Amino acid sequence: MNKDSEQHSSFFETLKRDYSENLILDTETLPDYARDASEINVRPSAIFFAENESEIIDVLKQCRAENIPIVFRGAGTGYTGGAVPVSGGLVLSLERMRKLEIDSKNRMARCGPGIITIELMKEAEKFGLFYPPDPASYDESVLGGNIAENAGGLHCKKYGVTKDYVIGLRAITVEGEIIKTGYYSRNDIFNLTSVLIGSEGLLAAITEIAVRLINLPVIGPTILASYSKPDEAASVVSEIIRLGIVPSVMEYMDGDAINCSNRYEKSIDIEKAEAILLLETTGENCRGEAKMIENICRQYNPVSLMFESDPVLAENLWKIRRNLSKAVKASVKYKIAEDVCVPPSKLPELVEFVSQLNNEYPIRINSYGHAGDGNLHVNFLTDNKEDLKNGLIKKGIVRLFRKTIELGGTLSGEHGIGLTKKDYLELEFNDDTIERMKDIKAVFDPNNLLNPGKMFPGKK
Ligand SMILES: Cc1cc2nc3c(=O)[nH]c(=O)nc-3n(C[C@H](O)[C@H](O)[C@H](O)COP(=O)(O)OP(=O)(O)OC[C@H]3O[C@@H](n4cnc5c(N)ncnc54)[C@H](O)[C@@H]3O)c2cc1C
Known part of the structure; x- marks a missing residue:
């Protein structure tokens, strides 16, 4: 144990006297809290399960006085290592803060950070309301x-x-100050809400969230179209967008991903396909739009085309997509997941590039994603631990990132930067922009105690 860790451990012993129930010191008993879905493992010195803002203020102030690094944690489903602990530091879990109030008259909800995404969606539905942002992890990840x-x-x-x-938002800074943005102050002059959204635990602990809800839309049939070539499916996506049709869901999966999902749970019989599109339309014209989509799907020689209007039976089509992330993980020992995003018109080129990369590389590479947004999750898959160290995967990732930038896209469609993408930040942002982002971090957290070592590349 080094000197820092020794000092930290005596600090945590003292803190335990105040928080005997909520503070865990034998952290090896909770191995899940040493990692997130990136599977990077770092054992924390302590884990604190906060139940209210007062506790967070107190614990943050005490950690700040002792220079203890802190990592906030939701459900730990992040793919980029954002919730991975810092050695010698505290993991501050907000999963027990579970307020959920629907204000149907004002079509909004006030939620604790520990509410699981699907819980908010289901509660809103009881009032005929809809909370649309539904990551595929919606039954695990928290708000x-x-x-x-x-x-x-x-x-x-x-x-x-x-x-x-x-x-x-309500949020607590490392100094223990309470920030109230937007709804909680009735105004948002510097748009602090936006500053905190996507801040990946680097600026403050988010302790309460106000969200707007919309009316539950009429839902059209679920459509599943399969193709013998990935670029045929990608061309359908481009054509739908070119014609100005906006499906509520337009998901793409390649052949290897489909096989993984089928092996994990065979929810439907599907003929051999190298790509699938899963589509749904909503709104008053949902049936008309579904018909237009059907016509486009047919133009590109589908292997099969399925329609399902019964929501219970449609669930079998949805399962292919909802299971995917877990299914791909179950098919292999090591899954390095990237999520790039290009303008949707460039999706066929990106899909073709990934398919070429897969042919060239001695490891499996598959892809799927929210095609309507040009968002593609590209997975590098191997059973051999050596492949993680020998630079093979890293080279593939750099090639993928360079191609994405060349196509006018971004390195992180939705999974953030965290640990796994920080070294590539300079491919996307110029130095001045990165420096100003660092300045914002320094204003909130001058001693760099919140999620240190994440988001920004190290010194050259
Ligand atoms: C099966 C699967 C499917 C997925 N599908 C999608 C998808 O479709 N779309 C998508 O966007 N992502 C997806 N993800 C990634 C992940 O689920 C999302 O990034 C999700 O938002 C992370 O939520 P979490 O509660 O697990 O956060 P965590 O992993 O616990 O934390 C993520 C980051 O947020 C910070 N943080 C957490 N809570 C707080 C808080 N209260 N205050 C301040 N900082 C905090 C952490 O420090 C960390 O940096 C998927 C992941 C999996 C495993």
């Missing part, structure tokens, strides 16, 4: 994590992402 990552989801093309629904 605090969704805000901190500005999560997207299956409905993002038509309805937008998390930031489009947040109308105000």
